[in-house]
Amino acid sequence: MSKFSIIQSFQRVIARGRPPHDAELMKPTTRVKLPKGEGKMEWPHPSPLPHAEAPATDYPVNCLSPGLQKVVQAISNKTQAPEAIAAQSVLAVVSLTMASHAKVRTLGTSLANAACYFVLVALSGERKSATDKWAMGGVNRTVLELREQHAVRLKEHKEHVASLERSAEKPQAPVCPNFLVTEPTIEGAFKAISSGAGFLGWFSDEAAMFFGGHSMSQEKQALTCGILSKLWDGSFISRPRATQEGDGYVPPTPTTVNMMFQPNLIRQAYGNDFMLGQGILARVLPAWPQSKMGSRRYRRSDPADDGLIVDFQNATAGALRKSLEESSEKSLELSEAAFAVCVAFHDAVEDELGRGKWAADIGSFAAKAPEHACRIAALLTLYEDQEATEITEDMMNNAVEIVKYHLGQFKYLCVAGTNEDAVSHAQKLLDWLKTNLAPGSGFATEIILQNGPVTTRNRKAMDQALAILIEYGWVAKLPDGTVVGGKKRRRAYMLNPKA
Known part of the structure; x- marks a missing residue:
């Protein structure tokens, strides 16, 4: 077949998929003729199928901080992806770059890591990878720069070692700080932690590799979920092995997780009794936005949106460099008014945990909702002011509304997981x-x-x-x-x- 014929065939296929003209909008009714003796049919009002599609719930973009609202809307405009996809990606990047060395006061007696876990459910073609690419632009650029700088230092090290006398003590080779795992496995995560960056980003725009991989095999699932839970909790890990040097101690490592998977994995995750019971899913903020496919006509990128995205990339790249260079931790306290908001949210959720109440069957996630709100409030605060030490009432109110969205998403996904x-x-x-x-x-x-x-x-x-x-x-x-x-x-x- 000639190149011209192929193009013609493709054009015919595309033409069949074009929106109809007004004359085509009126679909004719295909009449039926029932056999003799059959009476007229009585029709009930149809009922929606149970949790087969994403819930019709908008992400509360207006509850993000002013700066983050603009970035999320800019990325959503540019990619024409649902705002929830942009919000998850943007918050995950803020968590990695600005909150990895931050702790936040919760209603408990101790400080908690401000870093968060996110999971996004979206169809292939929903532009989740494109969204992540723009949100991660500053991070990815920094990773490449660090690799280039490391290559230079490694070359200088080798030249220096070659110039030493044979009896001279050889200095250790430089280590490139590694904080990003994009093909997530427990072994890869521990290897990254061992580089000494002090924090970890577990990012994957195709989480099927994780759920279908070795780390989540039947014999490894308990170990993987347990380790991820400990990282979120800020606990150390001890895993000595006969074949490794040292005692296997893994220090507490603030970890950001952002994974994306398609709806066909909902049953494998949110229908998994072990994962629900063990508690890993209770530590993850989920979103399953309604699809926008079918309504995304081509449009040119708005220079104003491009500028906002570049500013975000530069800000997160700068914060990432600072996190790598300054390992000291900072803490954010709740103002008295923010504390009161969090207490009211805690009590409202607790009321819904009673037998037969709305949250009774999602108790693991609901019980952690106040801490999730504190962590989200920390992200909103730090993006607006990296030197902030206090969370305001407004930021806590906004964070509570965002977590309410995730509560609804979590329950919906748990029901969808039984389908x-x-x-x-x-x-x-x-x-x-x-x-x-x-x-x-x-x-x-x-x-x-x-x-x-x-x-x-x-x-x-x-x-x-x-x-x-x-x-x-x-x-x-x-x-x-x-x-x-x-x-x-x-x-x-x-x-x-x-x-």
Whole structure:
């Protein structure tokens, strides 16, 4: 096939996917003719499928600090990704670069690390990698600069050693500070910690490598979850091995986690009884934003947004350098008013932990909600003023609202984690039917098998999805022999006229 023919074929495919003209917007209803003796059908109001799609909850961008609001909106504008994706990426970068040597007072008696754990659930194509790329620009640039500087120092070291007398004591080789793990494994994390940077960033825009990898295998899952929990808690780790030097002591290491995975891993994570019971998920702030795919027309980047993103990258790169050069810790205390806000939030959450209450079945995460709020308040505060020593009432109020969002997301994901794949497939089929058929249309199964969503183009998966749609009132099976599209059908269905 010639290059010209390939281009023509591609253009025809694209043309079929273009938004319809006004004349095409009116989808004709495919009439049905029921067999003799069959009465008129009564239709219920259909019910939403249970937690098959992302919840219709907006991220509370207005609760970020003024500077972070602008950055998040700029990245979201540039990538056309949901604001929750931009917010998670931006806060994770602030956690790594500005909060790695910061502690924050909580309602407990001791200070806690200000660094946070984040997880994002999003479909492939949702531009989560692009969003992370812009948010991580300053960090990635610094990593490359450090590697280049290390290469120069290593060359100078080798030249110096070569010039020494044979009997002279040789100096130790320089070590490049390593604080970033992008293919997350426990072994990789410990190797990074051993470089002496004093903090760790565990970042992955494809967490399937983590959940499907060696670290989360059946025999390693307990160890991995336990270590991640200890890092969040600020505890030291002791893991002596017969084959290693030293006693295996791993110092308390402030750690930021930011992982992104697709919805097909929800069951593997939030449907995992061990991970829920062990407590690692209680330490992670989750988000599953609604998709924007299908509404992202091309537009040129706004220079004002570009400028805000560059300023953020420069600010985080500078803070990262400072964190590497100055290892001293700082602490943030709660003002009296901020403390009162946190206490009120604690008591409100505690009330919902009672038997039969809203948070009773997510107690592990809900119990940590006040500490999450303190950590988020620290991030908001430090981005506006890296020299700050106190969290204000306004910052704590904003952090509480952000954590309330995550509480809702956590509960929703836990319910979604109990769904079978068939529910997700049924949702995709429902979306396809509503897009391609007018309410009240009849249809035969052959149109699904030939043209429907990929996940329902085999008979078994299609039958499971249709059964779910019937159960929730979206579709009804028509009697055998019903005429649809001028033909008698052995298997015919109708889309609810109220769809």
